[in-house]
Amino acid sequence: MGAGHSAGMLVIEVADDGRGIDPEMIRQMVVEKGLTTEELAANLTQPELLEFLFLPGFTMKKVVTEISGRGVGLDVVQTMIKEVGGSVRITSQVGGGTKFQLQLPLTLSVLRTLVVEIAGEPYAFPVTRIHKVLKVAREDLESVEGREHFTLGDEQVGVVTARQLLGLEESSPTESEFSVVVIGESHGRCGVVVDRLLGERELVIRALDPRLGKVKDISAAALIGDQLPVLIIDVEDLVRSIDNLVSGGRPTHVSRNRALHVARKQKCVLVVDDSLTVRELERKLIESKGYKVETAVDGMDAWNAVRTGQYDLVVTDVDMPRLDGIELVTLIKKDARLNSLPTLIVSYKDREEDRCRGLDAGADYYLTKASFHDATLLRAVQDLIGESFE
Numbered sequence: 001m002g003a004g005h006s007a008g009m010l011v012i013e014v015a016d017d018g019r020g021i022d023p024e025m026i027r028q029m030v031v032e033k034g035l036t037t038e039e040l041a042a043n044l045t046q047p048e049l050l051e052f053l054f055l056p057g058f059t060m061k062k063v064v065t066e067i068s069g070r071g072v073g074l075d076v077v078q079t080m081i082k083e084v085g086g087s088v089r090i091t092s093q094v095g096g097g098t099k100f101q102l103q104l105p106l107t108l109s110v111l112r113t114l115v116v117e118i119a120g121e122p123y124a125f126p127v128t129r130i131h132k133v134l135k136v137a138r139e140d141l142e143s144v145e146g147r148e149h150f151t152l153g154d155e156q157v158g159v160v161t162a163r164q165l166l167g168l169e170e171s172s173p174t175e176s177e178f179s180v181v182v183i184g185e186s187h188g189r190c191g192v193v194v195d196r197l198l199g200e201r202e203l204v205i206r207a208l209d210p211r212l213g214k215v216k217d218i219s220a221a222a223l224i225g226d227q228l229p230v231l232i233i234d235v236e237d238l239v240r241s242i243d244n245l246v247s248g249g250r251p252t253h254v255s256r257n258r259a260l261h262v263a264r265k266q267k268c269v270l271v272v273d274d275s276l277t278v279r280e281l282e283r284k285l286i287e288s289k290g291y292k293v294e295t296a297v298d299g300m301d302a303w304n305a306v307r308t309g310q311y312d313l314v315v316t317d318v319d320m321p322r323l324d325g326i327e328l329v330t331l332i333k334k335d336a337r338l339n340s341l342p343t344l345i346v347s348y349k350d351r352e353e354d355r356c357r358g359l360d361a362g363a364d365y366y367l368t369k370a371s372f373h374d375a376t377l378l379r380a381v382q383d384l385i386g387e388s389f390e
Contacts, residue, residue: 015097123166290389
């Protein structure tokens with residue numbers, strides 16, 4: 001493995017010393033799959049044959065397993081590299097190994113960020129511009145001259161809501177504590193209250209369309225998950241907006257209307273599945289009974305959510321990328337703060353050994369996805385956490 005610069009590009013090479021890729025096997029496979037005729041295939045060069053490996057769904061495997069044979073790996077790699085203006089190619093020698101060469105623009109910028117949720121949408125703070133991230137209890141907020149503060153070390157840190165700064169619709173807070181991102185220089189720090197902390201991500205920065213001009217409080221954009229757009233916060237600009245907001249005497253109280261909130265709390269369920277269709281089916285089904293439902297796209301996304309959010313139940317699939325449902329349940333049950341959180345596994349796998357594996361990991365319920373067609377899922381939710389309000 002190596003990396004270097006060439007003609008304004010970052011060149012990364014990854015090689016192995018395995019048996020290599022037999023071009024004749026590829027030639028045979030493209031004919032079997034009907035991708036070309038025998039006559040044309042006979043005239044294809046080795047580089048041309050290797051390009052077939054990047055086609056969606058193309059695989060050299062005869063049998064699909066849990067880790068190979070679906071034909072999506074190299075397709076995903078090439079798609080992501082092309083999206084940032086790069087390229088990838090393969091060279092291989094039978095009996096001599098295979099080498100992948102990735103070329104990426106040197107101007108490509110990767111930023112380590114903290115992704116948060118504000119009014120249902122993701123935003124990202126550059127990690128280098130964050131002083132601290134913490135939870136602040138409602139009772140720790142004090143009002144001084146019309147502005148709310150909390151104590152951080154020997155400093156009094158004022159707080160404002162990200163919703164108000166970004167001109168988004170305010171919500172009526174019912175939480176006992178708030179997620180706060182502290183920004184700014186020493187003795188001039190401010191806490192920005194966000195709805196939820198989603199975890200750290202390394203993001204490939206994309207410039208905003210120049211026709212937009214300078215967007216207030218936003219510096220750039222990026223894509224996360226299933227091509228979900230996320231806006232990058234311009235922290236310096238945000239600090240100026242906070243100063244303007246405070247000097248104008250207009251900051252909204254984070255804990256406003258505290259006495260008006262009803263004592264009943266709506267129970268919140270986290271639904272975890274890498275299939276958008278299944279996530280939405282489960283979300284709508286559970287919401288129909290009055291529960292609040294949030295979603296996560298895989299086990300890692302869910303693990304970040306349960307560590308920063310407040311949930312009454314986790315409903316999870318098993319087969320997911322990055323972190324599967326069994327691993328997610330295991331992590332939850334091993335965490336001293338989360339081990340009392342009920343977990344419900346819903347999976348296509350209905351063998352007895354699959355069910356035992358899920359329950360042994362600590363799941364409180366194990367259902368098959370065929371249960372969607374009746375009230376079994378809802379009964380399981382109610383058995384675990386009761387009605388939608390407490």
